[in-house]
Amino acid sequence: MPSACIRGPLNVVWSSTLPSAVPLASDADRVAMMERALARERQAREQAEHLLETKSRELYLVNEDLKLKNSQIEKRNAEIERTNHALMTTQAQLVQSEKMASVGQLAAGVAHEINNPIGYITSNLGTLQSYTSVMNELIAGYRQYAEGVRAGNADESLYLKLQEIQDREDIDFMQQDVVELVADSLSGSVRVKDIVQGLKSFSRVDGAECIESDLHAGIESTLKVLANELKYSCEVKLEFGKLPLVTCNLARINQVFMNLLVNASQSFEAPGIITVSTRSDDAWVYVTVSDTGCGIPEDKIGSIFDPFFTTKPVGSGTGLGLSISFGIIEEHGGTLTVASEQGAGSQFTIKLPIQQT
Ligand SMILES: Nc1ncnc2c1ncn2[C@@H]1O[C@H](COP(=O)(O)OP(=O)(O)OP(=O)(O)O)[C@@H](O)[C@H]1O
Numbered sequence: 001m002p003s004a005c006i007r008g009p010l011n012v013v014w015s016s017t018l019p020s021a022v023p024l025a026s027d028a029d030r031v032a033m034m035e036r037a038l039a040r041e042r043q044a045r046e047q048a049e050h051l052l053e054t055k056s057r058e059l060y061l062v063n064e065d066l067k068l069k070n071s072q073i074e075k076r077n078a079e080i081e082r083t084n085h086a087l088m089t090t091q092a093q094l095v096q097s098e099k100m101a102s103v104g105q106l107a108a109g110v111a112h113e114i115n116n117p118i119g120y121i122t123s124n125l126g127t128l129q130s131y132t133s134v135m136n137e138l139i140a141g142y143r144q145y146a147e148g149v150r151a152g153n154a155d156e157s158l159y160l161k162l163q164e165i166q167d168r169e170d171i172d173f174m175q176q177d178v179v180e181l182v183a184d185s186l187s188g189s190v191r192v193k194d195i196v197q198g199l200k201s202f203s204r205v206d207g208a209e210c211i212e213s214d215l216h217a218g219i220e221s222t223l224k225v226l227a228n229e230l231k232y233s234c235e236v237k238l239e240f241g242k243l244p245l246v247t248c249n250l251a252r253i254n255q256v257f258m259n260l261l262v263n264a265s266q267s268f269e270a271p272g273i274i275t276v277s278t279r280s281d282d283a284w285v286y287v288t289v290s291d292t293g294c295g296i297p298e299d300k301i302g303s304i305f306d307p308f309f310t311t312k313p314v315g316s317g318t319g320l321g322l323s324i325s326f327g328i329i330e331e332h333g334g335t336l337t338v339a340s341e342q343g344a345g346s347q348f349t350i351k352l353p354i355q356q357t
């Protein structure tokens, strides 16, 4: 259909398809053309209105759909928030139960360590008690004999009886043994005192705050607490460098030392070596716990810091030790990294800032 349009006054009609010399149309023709043009315009308007209505309806439907989706998203968000909250509660409970497990482990180790010296101190005191009664009997007898000698009538039969007691009880051995029993008991009580002191500085019950701390003292008190657990499975070597005081929560850092040392001690199939080494540079200190244990397979090393990841038999590991340790070091602005070779051993490195910013 040729395109046509109307411009200017009604009697000027121009069509692109007509030669310019065409005679002017009659009034009736013009009216008819106008009517056709108006009809086309009406039709176009109707079409436009119809389109507008369709689009409005579509828009309304899309809008309703969006509203529905929005409310679904809101519901899902609320659900996620609830789950998140439940997860946070569970995590807090788990951290608490890991702490309790460490405390339980600690208590068992400490009880054993204290029990040992207390056991031989008690037995030594029993022996000293029986020696004392023999010695008291002899001293009383010799006093009586001495009084007889001074009075000029020495009681020879008493003397013989005392000699017999001396031989029977092996008084020479007794005298020598008393010295050893007392020395052993003294060293046992010093050991108990050391353990209690180690425990006190390990747990620093009052120390929830970050203060300048001696990491070497922390490592040593942790080793004292773990002495019982470690002594059968490994030898511990300390390669301490020069460390400045480090601003940290030592009780929490000790918990990390404990987790790393226990993991290392559990990595041995046969007795092995754990080496704890330390060094520092201008802003950081580094503590490395290496073992000559089983190592970590390549396909597992990416998961060891995940909560609940454990390769230990059911009931013996919660799989939280490393994830909690990682969190503690991260809280201090440091890093905890691992290098391991299966069959050769593992090396965990703690990097801590000297100052907290
Ligand atoms: N020194 C190590 N040598 C070999 N494997 C290790 C060592 N340290 C950690 N792992 C591996 O990483 C896993 C996770 O360690 P993590 O300390 O988090 O948990 P766990 O020791 O299994 O249990 P938990 O510490 O809660 O008692 C261990 O099960 C073990 O497979």
Ligand SMILES: [Mg+2]
Binding pocket: 259, 262, 263, 317, 321, 322
């Ligand atoms: Mg562990």
